[in-house]
Amino acid sequence: MVIPRRKSDGHSCPHTMTIVRSARLLSSKECPVCLERFFDTPPGRQRVTPVKIGCNHLFCRECIETHLSSAIDCPLPWCKKQLPKLPGSCDLCAHWNKTHSGSPVLTVRANEMTASIKDALNQFAMDDKFFDIPMKVKIRFLSHIKRTLKRFEWQFHSGVDLAELLDPFLLVIDIDEARAYYGARLSAPAPDPSLFPVRTHDPDDYPAGKEPWIAGFLRQWALGYEKVNGEKKDGWGVWTKKDGPQVEDWAWEWAYKKILGHRVRKGKLVYLAQWVGERFSNSWVDGEQLAPEGRMNYDRANNLVKDKGESPRKRRRTH
Numbered sequence: 001m002v003i004p005r006r007k008s009d010g011h012s013c014p015h016t017m018t019i020v021r022s023a024r025l026l027s028s029k030e031c032p033v034c035l036e037r038f039f040d041t042p043p044g045r046q047r048v049t050p051v052k053i054g055c056n057h058l059f060c061r062e063c064i065e066t067h068l069s070s071a072i073d074c075p076l077p078w079c080k081k082q083l084p085k086l087p088g089s090c091d092l093c094a095h096w097n098k099t100h101s102g103s104p105v106l107t108v109r110a111n112e113m114t115a116s117i118k119d120a121l122n123q124f125a126m127d128d129k130f131f132d133i134p135m136k137v138k139i140r141f142l143s144h145i146k147r148t149l150k151r152f153e154w155q156f157h158s159g160v161d162l163a164e165l166l167d168p169f170l171l172v173i174d175i176d177e178a179r180a181y182y183g184a185r186l187s188a189p190a191p192d193p194s195l196f197p198v199r200t201h202d203p204d205d206y207p208a209g210k211e212p213w214i215a216g217f218l219r220q221w222a223l224g225y226e227k228v229n230g231e232k233k234d235g236w237g238v239w240t241k242k243d244g245p246q247v248e249d250w251a252w253e254w255a256y257k258k259i260l261g262h263r264v265r266k267g268k269l270v271y272l273a274q275w276v277g278e279r280f281s282n283s284w285v286d287g288e289q290l291a292p293e294g295r296m297n298y299d300r301a302n303n304l305v306k307d308k309g310e311s312p313r314k315r316r317r318t319h
Contacts, residue, residue: 014072015092017051020058026050031060033067033075035265035284055079067281072096075283077256077275104230105156106222110149113225117145117166120221130191131213137183141214144168159226160201161277163219165255169212170205171276173297187212196220201277205257256290259298269304271295 020026023039030037031048038050038060049061055074059067067075072093121142125132133141148166157165164170169187172178179187189210190196196216199205206215260282261272270284287295299305 013090013093014053014068014074015090017053017061017064019061020050020052026058028058030265031058031063032285033059033063033283035270036060068092075281077283078289103158104226104232105158106162106226106230107156108149108152108154108162110146110153113149114142114146116225117218117221118142121217124217131217133185134183137186140182141168141186157277159222159230160219162226163215163222164201164257164276166218166222167212167215169215171255171257173294186214189213190216197223202257256294259290259294262298262302262304271298 020038023029026038031050036042036045036048038048038058041047046062050058051061051064052058053064053074057074057076057079059075064075073079121131121133121138145166152165168182169175169178190213193209193216196213197219199211199216199219206212255276256273257276258274259271260274262269263272263284264270265284269287271287271290272282273285273290274282296305
């Protein structure tokens with residue numbers, strides 16, 4: 001992969017990388033994806049060369065080139081940098097524009113989307129009594145929907161990503177607790193799987209034939225809503241700008257499904273996180289970058305900390 005030179009007109013893209021040749025210029029000492037130390041030569045690898053992309057994040061050249069072979073955004077899910085338009089001067093960006101120009105995204109608007117989901121749920125209940133859930137369960141479910149949408153308001157996501165963010169069973173710490181909270185009707189598989197679009201992204205999130213019908217319903221709603229209300233973005237960043245005063249970095253979130261593994265790096269425990277949605281690959285992060293509820297639950301299950309008797313939360317929070 002050829003790294004394009006930075007153009008004199010000031011435009012940048014994810015493929016426009018700057019090689020950092022001095023350790024004095026580094027804002028971090030290691031690649032956030034592979035956690036190898038910059039300028040080292042690990043066994044079986046070439047020298048870990050640091051490069052900086054348009055959002056000013058640093059990665060090793062090998063990791064960022066692998067990521068950009070199938071994506072054009074920053075590998076860090078929490079990167080909120082609003083990047084410029086894809087320049088026509090980059091062949092890789094031109095290829096991406098050609099192959100992905102028809103991909104719409106949805107800007108999250110909590111009140112409008114909650115009302116739309118409520119209407120769609122009522123219509124399903126009218127068409128088939130199987131989907132007529134008790135009022136108490138419906139109130140709990142719609143409260144979860146609105147609370148989640150409020151947390152991610154003004155971000156933009158694909159329909160598939162949004163459906164995963166809203167799934168009330170996908171991001172829980174204890175799915176049995178969630179089933180007890182929402183009831184057997186909401187967590188039951190669909191009586192006819194052909195009613196909903198097939199789960200193509202991470203199909204192993206649920207055992208075969210065990211996906212709750214509400215997950216399929218949300219996927220169908222999100223894809224339909226995207227078809228009507230989706231819009232193309234000039235940039236490729238995940239985030240839109242919120243109205244009002246600037247928010248701190250910690251206020252920007254990205255949901256993770258689960259922690260896949262852990263290891264010790266230079267005396268510090270790091271975790272392999274699986275992120276929600278199609279846009280991001282699994283990546284290694286410090287424990288501080290994961291909300292404590294899910295992380296502590298994982299630590300206890302893997303005997304990484306002593307259980308002091310704290311009661312686990314019902315729902316996994318987000319980064």
